[in-house]
Amino acid sequence: MARWGMVIDLDRCTACQACVVACQVENNVAPATADQAAAGRAISWLRLVPIQGEKHGTRPDLQLMPLPCMHCSHPPCIKVCPVKATTIDHEGLVAQVYPRCIGCRYCTTACPYTVRHFNWKKPEWPQPMEESLSPDVSVRPRGVVEKCSFCHHRLQKAKDRAHAEGRPLKEGDYLPACAESCPAEAIVFGDLDDSRSAVVRLSQSPRAFKLLEELGTEPKVTYLSKGEWGGQV
Amino acid sequence: MDKSELGQDIRLLRPIERTGRGFWIFTGILLAIGAWGVFAWFNQLRRGLAVTGLNVPVYWGLYITNFVFFIGISHAGTLISAILRLAHAEWRRSITRAAEVITVLVLFFGMACVILDLGRPDRVMNVIMHGNFSSPLLWDVCSVSLYLIASTIYLYLPLIPDIAILRDVLPRRQWLYRPLALGWTGTPRQHHLLERAISIMAIIVIPIAVSVHTVVSWVFAMTVQPMWHSTIFGPYFVVGAIFSGIAAILLAMAIIRKAYHLEDYLKPIHFNNLGLLLLVFSLLWFYFTFAEFLTTYYGGEPMHMAVFLSKTEGKFSPLFWTMFVTCFAIPFPLLANRRTRGTVWGCVVASLSVEVGMWLERFLIVVPSLSNPRLPLTAATYTPSWVEWSLFAAFVSIFMLLYAIFTKLFPIVSIWEIREGRESSVKEVSTRVESYLPGPVESAS
Ligand code: SF4
Numbered sequence: 168m169a170r171w172g173m174v175i176d177l178d179r180c181t182a183c184q185a186c187v188v189a190c191q192v193e194n195n196v197a198p199a200t201a202d203q204a205a206a207g208r209a210i211s212w213l214r215l216v217p218i219q220g221e222k223h224g225t226r227p228d229l230q231l232m233p234l235p236c237m238h239c240s241h242p243p244c245i246k247v248c249p250v251k252a253t254t255i256d257h258e259g260l261v262a263q264v265y266p267r268c269i270g271c272r273y274c275t276t277a278c279p280y281t282v283r284h285f286n287w288k289k290p291e292w293p294q295p296m297e298e299s300l301s302p303d304v305s306v307r308p309r310g311v312v313e314k315c316s317f318c319h320h321r322l323q324k325a326k327d328r329a330h331a332e333g334r335p336l337k338e339g340d341y342l343p344a345c346a347e348s349c350p351a352e353a354i355v356f357g358d359l360d361d362s363r364s365a366v367v368r369l370s371q372s373p374r375a376f377k378l379l380e381e382l383g384t385e386p387k388v389t390y391l392s393k394g395e396w397g398g399q400v
Numbered sequence: 401m402d403k404s405e406l407g408q409d410i411r412l413l414r415p416i417e418r419t420g421r422g423f424w425i426f427t428g429i430l431l432a433i434g435a436w437g438v439f440a441w442f443n444q445l446r447r448g449l450a451v452t453g454l455n456v457p458v459y460w461g462l463y464i465t466n467f468v469f470f471i472g473i474s475h476a477g478t479l480i481s482a483i484l485r486l487a488h489a490e491w492r493r494s495i496t497r498a499a500e501v502i503t504v505l506v507l508f509f510g511m512a513c514v515i516l517d518l519g520r521p522d523r524v525m526n527v528i529m530h531g532n533f534s535s536p537l538l539w540d541v542c543s544v545s546l547y548l549i550a551s552t553i554y555l556y557l558p559l560i561p562d563i564a565i566l567r568d569v570l571p572r573r574q575w576l577y578r579p580l581a582l583g584w585t586g587t588p589r590q591h592h593l594l595e596r597a598i599s600i601m602a603i604i605v606i607p608i609a610v611s612v613h614t615v616v617s618w619v620f621a622m623t624v625q626p627m628w629h630s631t632i633f634g635p636y637f638v639v640g641a642i643f644s645g646i647a648a649i650l651l652a653m654a655i656i657r658k659a660y661h662l663e664d665y666l667k668p669i670h671f672n673n674l675g676l677l678l679l680v681f682s683l684l685w686f687y688f689t690f691a692e693f694l695t696t697y698y699g700g701e702p703m704h705m706a707v708f709l710s711k712t713e714g715k716f717s718p719l720f721w722t723m724f725v726t727c728f729a730i731p732f733p734l735l736a737n738r739r740t741r742g743t744v745w746g747c748v749v750a751s752l753s754v755e756v757g758m759w760l761e762r763f764l765i766v767v768p769s770l771s772n773p774r775l776p777l778t779a780a781t782y783t784p785s786w787v788e789w790s791l792f793a794a795f796v797s798i799f800m801l802l803y804a805i806f807t808k809l810f811p812i813v814s815i816w817e818i819r820e821g822r823e824s825s826v827k828e829v830s831t832r833v834e835s836y837l838p839g840p841v842e843s844a845s
């Protein structure tokens with residue numbers, strides 16, 4: 168059984184935000200209107216967040232770090248949901264069940280990474296964009312919570328394709344939109360249970376660290392960096 | 401029973417029989433505020449939670465603060481009254497009813513606050529259909545419902561003999577009182593059964609009440625967020641709840657006493673005794689707050705310190721220090737001084753101050769922790785919107801309105817318990833005191 172995980176190499180990341188845009192388009196995340204963005208309510212499954220790092224060579228001390236859902240192995244968000252609207256599946260993906268969520272926002276307050284978003288308003292797209300929504304991802308109604316899904320609809324497609332071709336799923340078949348779009352190849356995705364996969368190799372690197380590991384959430388997203396900023400976050 | 405038998409206690413029926421102009425004006429104002437709240441609520445239903453001041457990461461604000469606050473107030477009635485009854489505190493007789501009504505009514509508002517806060521109130525039944533028992537919110541649903549049922553029974557039982565009196569003396573409202581009186585005639589057997597039922601309920605409601613606010617605190621404490629994840633939150637919340645609850649009873653008593661001229665029934669001694677209880681709780685509050693903040697400060701973990709500092713010297717510090725003044729610096733001297741504690745105004749000022757302080761405490765638990773998440777992402781600050789304030793005002797008004805209506809339907813001071821006190825307790829108490837003293841034991845009657 169696969170256990171999907173991601174490695175983000177901060178030393179490669181140029182903070183170009185291609186992943187952010189790819190995610191937004193892939194997952195039908197509506198762009199925030201100006202007033203909502205000003206109110207601090209923009210929805211973004213993957214954000215570049217400013218982190219106070221350590222000055223390192225020519226690197227400035229304020230850095231940007233891509234922050235998706237960590238797909239924790241012990242997710243604090245799931246325990247607290249009163250209606251089981253957020254669940255973890257057997258491949259380790261933490262999913263959100265939009266038609267069941269009552270919008271109590273307990274999961275958003277319990278997630279230590281602040282990666283969950285609430286639909287304060289009905290999502291709206293500017294005219295031409297409305298017609299190019301992805302048919303693979305449901306559009307969320309007002310009043311429910313959403314977050315990064317590791318593009319699990321792509322997993323479904325990859326499985327179908329592999330099945331049709333009569334072969335097992337292989338490395339690279341299933342990639343989230345962010346990993347696919349990163350021009351610096353800073354985002355690597357794969358099976359953490361497959362010892363030959365790139366994610367396993369990279370997460371054994373001495374540069375590897377995880378966010379807020381001390382909380383015991385066991386994130387499945389690993390960061391790589393030469394600097395010491397793992398401890399600073 | 402007819403009116404002549406009631407003697408001076410006939411006064412207690414006066415609010416039910418006659419309604420003055422003042423009452424209608426009061427009702428009118430409260431209804432207007434309530435109607436404004438309905439308008440605000442429709443606004444929210446139409447436009448969603450975007451009408452609040454909430455944002456990322458401050459996902460919870462005034463509604464959750466009010467939820468904790470209202471559920472806290474509910475500890476006024478049932479819990480205090482049960483403890484006083486079990487302790488045979490004779491001075492309880494004229495205040496238990498007024499206290500118990502607060503509990504039953506305010507619980508509805510506490511629950512309504514959570515529903516207001518939902519993004520999808522239309523799906524609230526999912527909590528029952530797909531309940532996840534590992535969620536503290538579900539524990540809340542269970543314990544609050546249980547508390548509501550238990551306190552309604554506990555309010556109703558001691559009402560029965562009084563409803564029977566009303567049935568006998570007020571022929572106009574037979575349709576209401578006759579079924580509710582359950583055929584009470586006051587036989588010794590009925591009395592015996594009633595007393596038993598009341599004592600059993602009094603014992604049952606105490607653990608339920610304690611569980612209610614413990615579980616409310618766990619909604620916060622079970623997460624790993626800074627300054628929420630604390631083991632003393634359970635008792636800290638219960639103490640705060642009883643603290644704000646006692647203040648609520650004192651305020652209700654002062655208003656009833658003034659509005660219905662019940663100076664003979666709600667005497668300075670009642671205020672004095674409850675004031676003493678409030679004093680004890682203000683000390684307990686101080687103790688818990690001190691313990692909580694010192695632990696955080698001494699540990700000095702950066703994440704926790706961020707929240708700590710935002711409260712003590714950051715942007716929440718004006719609220720924090722107001723909370724300290726209103727929860728402790730004002731009520732403590734007022735209540736510690738026998739001369740001010742023994743007066744109605746002394747208790748009223750202290751209680752008003754405590755209510756403000758306890759509301760601030762709830763706010764300062766909910767909002768600063770959310771404003772300082774572990775991963776510092778947004779610099780958002782939370783300012784509650786007019787919708788949130790309006791709904792808060794409306795809830796308080798409708799609560800007061802329902803309370804006022806209760807006093808127009810049922811005696812707010814228990815008639816039969818006062819009569820019982822007059823007829824039998826005096827003797828009972830002197831026998832009890834005698835039994836404590838050395839000397840030959842007299843017949844144990
Ligand atoms: S990062 Fe947050 S939302 Fe994602 S699994 Fe962990 S706790 Fe849940």
Ligand code: SF4
Binds near residue numbers: 274
């Ligand atoms: S907001 Fe939705 S997913 Fe989150 S805890 Fe509430 S019901 Fe569950």
